[in-house]
Amino acid sequence: MFSIDQLQVHYGLSHIIQGVSLEAAPGEVIGIFGRNGVGKTTLMKAVAGWVGASGGAITLDGQRLDGLTADKVCHHGVGFVPEDRRIFPGLSVEENLKLGLMQRKGRSRAEQNREIELIYERMPRLAERRRQAGTTLSGGEQQMLAMARIMVGQPRLALIDEPSEGLAPMIVADIFAIIKEMKAAGTIILLVEQNVDGALGVADRFYALERGAVVLTGNAKDAVDRARLMDVIAVL
Numbered sequence: 001m002f003s004i005d006q007l008q009v010h011y012g013l014s015h016i017i018q019g020v021s022l023e024a025a026p027g028e029v030i031g032i033f034g035r036n037g038v039g040k041t042t043l044m045k046a047v048a049g050w051v052g053a054s055g056g057a058i059t060l061d062g063q064r065l066d067g068l069t070a071d072k073v074c075h076h077g078v079g080f081v082p083e084d085r086r087i088f089p090g091l092s093v094e095e096n097l098k099l100g101l102m103q104r105k106g107r108s109r110a111e112q113n114r115e116i117e118l119i120y121e122r123m124p125r126l127a128e129r130r131r132q133a134g135t136t137l138s139g140g141e142q143q144m145l146a147m148a149r150i151m152v153g154q155p156r157l158a159l160i161d162e163p164s165e166g167l168a169p170m171i172v173a174d175i176f177a178i179i180k181e182m183k184a185a186g187t188i189i190l191l192v193e194q195n196v197d198g199a200l201g202v203a204d205r206f207y208a209l210e211r212g213a214v215v216l217t218g219n220a221k222d223a224v225d226r227a228r229l230m231d232v233i234a235v236l
Contacts, residue, residue: 001025001061002157002188008055009039009046009212016042018212019056024205026156029179029189031203031220033196033233039212040192041083044159047190048080049073060157074103079150083161083192085142087134094130096149103153115152122178123148140171147178157188164195176202196233200226208232 002024009017016039024030032040045051047058049070058066065073074080079100088096097119101112120127123144129137134145143163150158160179164172172195179202183189193199200206203220208229216232218225 003059006056007053009042009051010054016212020214022207024188026186026188027183029183029191029203031199031206032190032192033206033229034209035233038209040209041161044161044192048078048159077156079153079155080159081146081150085146087142087145089135091134092131093126093134093145096134096145097152100149100152119148119152140167143167155187158182159190161192
């Protein structure tokens with residue numbers, strides 16, 4: 001199980017996350033929605049250890065994550081696909097993927113190579129460009145690489161921030177297909193996404209934020225809950 005309990009995050013004097021609580025089980029996709037600037041990305045960064053919590057608790061399988069550095073959070077089985085993708089400059093596609101292998105220790109070289117080959121089978125365009133610098137890929141290919149980089153680590157919890165932003169519909173469909181595959185494998189997924197219809201299509205439940213606090217929760221498949229969500233985030 002994954003849970004956030006009364007999380008607080010400050011940037012200086014600004015109170016960005018104000019008592020957010022949520023929970024998720026293995027194989028659940030949780031949609032995080034809200035207007036720009038309400039704290040969605042800060043919430044993801046707090047879980048990933050990129051920003052520090054000023055109060056509350058973040059727990060994965062009984063282990064506290066709040067207070068840990070980002071690298072230690074990663075080694076606890078948390079993968080993060082940030083909005084800007086963070087493809088490492090100067091590294092090839094394959095070298096970027098190999099960094100994802102560092103998330104989980106103890107696997108043999110053969111097992112690691114097999115994980116990368118499985119990614120190439122799933123994403124043949126990355127296989128074709130394995131020696132190419134990751135930052136020279138198209139926007140859609142970089143997003144696929146960012147997704148693949150956490151997948152090779154087989155995370156227990158995946159944090160995915162705005163994966164479809166600025167991408168062609170065909171790439172967006174593939175991104176959501178990958179999220180469904182990760183869900184089927186038992187990964188817990190927190191998904192921040194402006195494409196509300198697409199996100200609700202893969203999500204089980206959702207939380208809507210306003211001014212850093214949860215103002216609505218609901219079932220992603222329930223028509224009434226979906227309508228209430230659209231009202232809250234002013235999507236017509």
